[in-house]
Amino acid sequence: MERIGTDVLIIGGSLGGCAAAISVCRAGLSACLVEETRWIGGQVTSQGVSALDEHEYIEKFGCSLTYYEFRNKIREYYRQKLNESSPARQNPEFSPGNCWVSRLSFEPKAGLWVLNEMLSPYLRMGQLKIYTLYKPVFVERSDDRISTVTFINEKTGEKFQVEAEYFIDATELGDILSLSKIRYVVGAESTKETDEPHALDGPNDPSIVQSFTYTFAVEYRPGESNLVKKPEGYEYFRDNQPYSLEVDYGDREIKYGMFKVLEGTFGSFWTYRRLIDSSQFRDDCYRFDISLINWPSNDFHERSIIDTSEEDRLKVLKKAKNLSLGFLYWLQTEAPRDDGGKGYPELKLRKDVMGTADGLSTFPYVRESRRIRALKTIREQDISAEFQKRARSRIFFDSVGIGKYWIDVHNHDKKKISLLIDTKPFQIPLGALIPEDVDNLIAGSKNIGTTHITNGAYRVHHVEWSIGEAAGALAAFCVENRVRPKSVFSSDKLRQRFQIDLLERGVPLFWFIDVPISSGCFVALQIGAILKIVDWDENSLYFYPNHPVRTLEAFTWIKRLSNFLSLNLERLENTNELLNNKSLTKILGKTFNEITIGRIRTCFPELFIEEDVLIERGQLVRVLYEVLRFLYFENGG
Numbered sequence: 001m002e003r004i005g006t007d008v009l010i011i012g013g014s015l016g017g018c019a020a021a022i023s024v025c026r027a028g029l030s031a032c033l034v035e036e037t038r039w040i041g042g043q044v045t046s047q048g049v050s051a052l053d054e055h056e057y058i059e060k061f062g063c064s065l066t067y068y069e070f071r072n073k074i075r076e077y078y079r080q081k082l083n084e085s086s087p088a089r090q091n092p093e094f095s096p097g098n099c100w101v102s103r104l105s106f107e108p109k110a111g112l113w114v115l116n117e118m119l120s121p122y123l124r125m126g127q128l129k130i131y132t133l134y135k136p137v138f139v140e141r142s143d144d145r146i147s148t149v150t151f152i153n154e155k156t157g158e159k160f161q162v163e164a165e166y167f168i169d170a171t172e173l174g175d176i177l178s179l180s181k182i183r184y185v186v187g188a189e190s191t192k193e194t195d196e197p198h199a200l201d202g203p204n205d206p207s208i209v210q211s212f213t214y215t216f217a218v219e220y221r222p223g224e225s226n227l228v229k230k231p232e233g234y235e236y237f238r239d240n241q242p243y244s245l246e247v248d249y250g251d252r253e254i255k256y257g258m259f260k261v262l263e264g265t266f267g268s269f270w271t272y273r274r275l276i277d278s279s280q281f282r283d284d285c286y287r288f289d290i291s292l293i294n295w296p297s298n299d300f301h302e303r304s305i306i307d308t309s310e311e312d313r314l315k316v317l318k319k320a321k322n323l324s325l326g327f328l329y330w331l332q333t334e335a336p337r338d339d340g341g342k343g344y345p346e347l348k349l350r351k352d353v354m355g356t357a358d359g360l361s362t363f364p365y366v367r368e369s370r371r372i373r374a375l376k377t378i379r380e381q382d383i384s385a386e387f388q389k390r391a392r393s394r395i396f397f398d399s400v401g402i403g404k405y406w407i408d409v410h411n412h413d414k415k416k417i418s419l420l421i422d423t424k425p426f427q428i429p430l431g432a433l434i435p436e437d438v439d440n441l442i443a444g445s446k447n448i449g450t451t452h453i454t455n456g457a458y459r460v461h462h463v464e465w466s467i468g469e470a471a472g473a474l475a476a477f478c479v480e481n482r483v484r485p486k487s488v489f490s491s492d493k494l495r496q497r498f499q500i501d502l503l504e505r506g507v508p509l510f511w512f513i514d515v516p517i518s519s520g521c522f523v524a525l526q527i528g529a530i531l532k533i534v535d536w537d538e539n540s541l542y543f544y545p546n547h548p549v550r551t552l553e554a555f556t557w558i559k560r561l562s563n564f565l566s567l568n569l570e571r572l573e574n575t576n577e578l579l580n581n582k583s584l585t586k587i588l589g590k591t592f593n594e595i596t597i598g599r600i601r602t603c604f605p606e607l608f609i610e611e612d613v614l615i616e617r618g619q620l621v622r623v624l625y626e627v628l629r630f631l632y633f634e635n636g637g
């Protein structure tokens with residue numbers, strides 16, 4: 001059996017796994033990425049959900065630089081195919097599918113192409129190795145450390161083993177947690193354990209896991225009949241699922257038209273997760289629209305595939321496939337037509353979109369995984385708008401990323417009401433990525449320290465990417481600094497150094513929607529907020545970096561920096577006299593209008609600023625960060 005050595009092993013080529021691989025390689029370390037399906041990319045490729053679940057701020061703020069790179073490359077992939085008259089040519093934020101649930105929708109093959117393109121430089125340099133069609137089967141663990149993982153190709157029986165310093169579990173179901181006998185959680189927790197209002201009244205129930213879905217793509221071809229074969233169990237699914245164009249949102253039911261936009265709806269069924277809006281493209285590229293079918297009617301909620309026997313798992317997956325194929329058959333034969341008839345035989349199953357013989361996604365769209373028993377667990381109260389009355393969710397000062405999405409829980413059983421709960425913009429705490437009982441494993445996907453409920457917000461595309469990116473960066477940081485993840489979590493100095501590393505990579509940790517990654521004060525403001533040196537408006541996501549700083553505000557920030565550095569005024573006199581009483585007078589002057597950059601320059605000449613103008617909030621934040629970096633991070637405080 002072949003044995004491979006690497007710095008970091010990433011098990012699972014999910015969206016989080018791909019982000020982790022990019023993160024590790026950009027740090028200059030070696031990585032091995034192993035995926036059990038043919039395609040890396042998870043949600044956007046092998047699971048077919050390439051209409052991204054994001055938030056209203058995403059085009060300007062709310063994800064990392066590499067995620068923006070991924071989104072921009074998707075648009076570049078399609079831009080050359082646009083027709084000459086398409087308004088999309090002048091729209092930098094155009095979406096190939098123009099669907100109403102997502103700001104960017106595209107074909108899975110585009111996601112695969114972009115991810116391969118982003119990873120290709122590291123493959124060429126020999127930094128990265130990628131193996132597909134290999135599944136983990138054995139983990140060698142001694143006490144609190146993993147040493148190797150063994151993989152098998154289930155078709156050929158071929159095995160190989162990987163030895164690494166750090167392991168990132170980015171599998172869709174948290175497979176390494178089970179194989180390594182790490183303490184983990186499955187299913188729904190009780191109110192007694194989490195104190196969440198929507199948790200179970202009784203004991204924990206591992207059978208209550210969010211439904212999963214075999215997605216598929218269809219094309220509408222007027223005048224044609226493209227009926228699929230009626231699948232086994234069709235009548236049962238039709239009547240018990242049931243198949244419908246109506247959606248139960250808990251407090252109301254909404255009926256959608258196939259192509260017609262009905263009153264009180266957000267759009268049509270067809271454009272819900274449309275991947276290709278053919279009106280934007282040349283006829284030689286796309287003659288017809290392509291829509292993704294990922295709807296409550298093909299959510300399989302009868303049984304979970306976590307911690308079952310292989311025989312039972314295969315039976316459940318077969319039944320779930322028949323459920324989805326049955327929904328397609330219903331759409332073709334029995335769905336109410338906008339014109340009053342029944343059925344749309346014009347719908348054609350596009351098997352090539354998913355790249356499979358049956359036209360269904362290679363792997364089911366998985367919404368919930370095994371979850372680590374983490375150093376920190378995110379609860380409903382931390383992010384729900386019902387509890388968080390300010391602009392942001394609970395502040396996690398160990399933040400390693402941010403996100404925003406509804407708590408969207410698709411329950412396992414049709415008798416259970418699904419949850420759709422508004423949240424405030426939230427953070428990803430470092431402690432949620434680190435398991436309690438293993439020292440060199442990091443969670444890198446949907447398996448972090450959430451609950452059954454909060455997983456509903458942290459499972460979506462941009463959040464999973466940020467989780468994977470942070471996991472990869474943490475592994476690299478630990479290798480380079482010869483420290484352990486728990487030490488990074490428990491040591492303020494190490495954690496803050498790691499957070500600066502993330503910020504300099506373009507990973508936001510705090511919500512300020514008017515200070516994007518491209519801003520000159522992005523890093524300074526983010527670390528200033530994380531260290532509680534800089535104030536923020538609790539009722540607003542704006543910082544207003546171009547507003548003049550107020551005298552009291554400036555004085556407060558400078559004093560907090562002084563306190564943070566644990567320096568008294570006498571010692572500060574020996575450091576350019578920046579924060580002693582005389583310097584405060586020089587910086588602040590006697591009135592609001594006297595706060596100028598020239599005064600700052602007098603006190604700290606190393607910082608050169610061309611014009612002597614009124615200092616702005618963003619400029620003062622940058623000055624304070626330079627002082628912080630010089631005194632604390634570079635010179636040991």
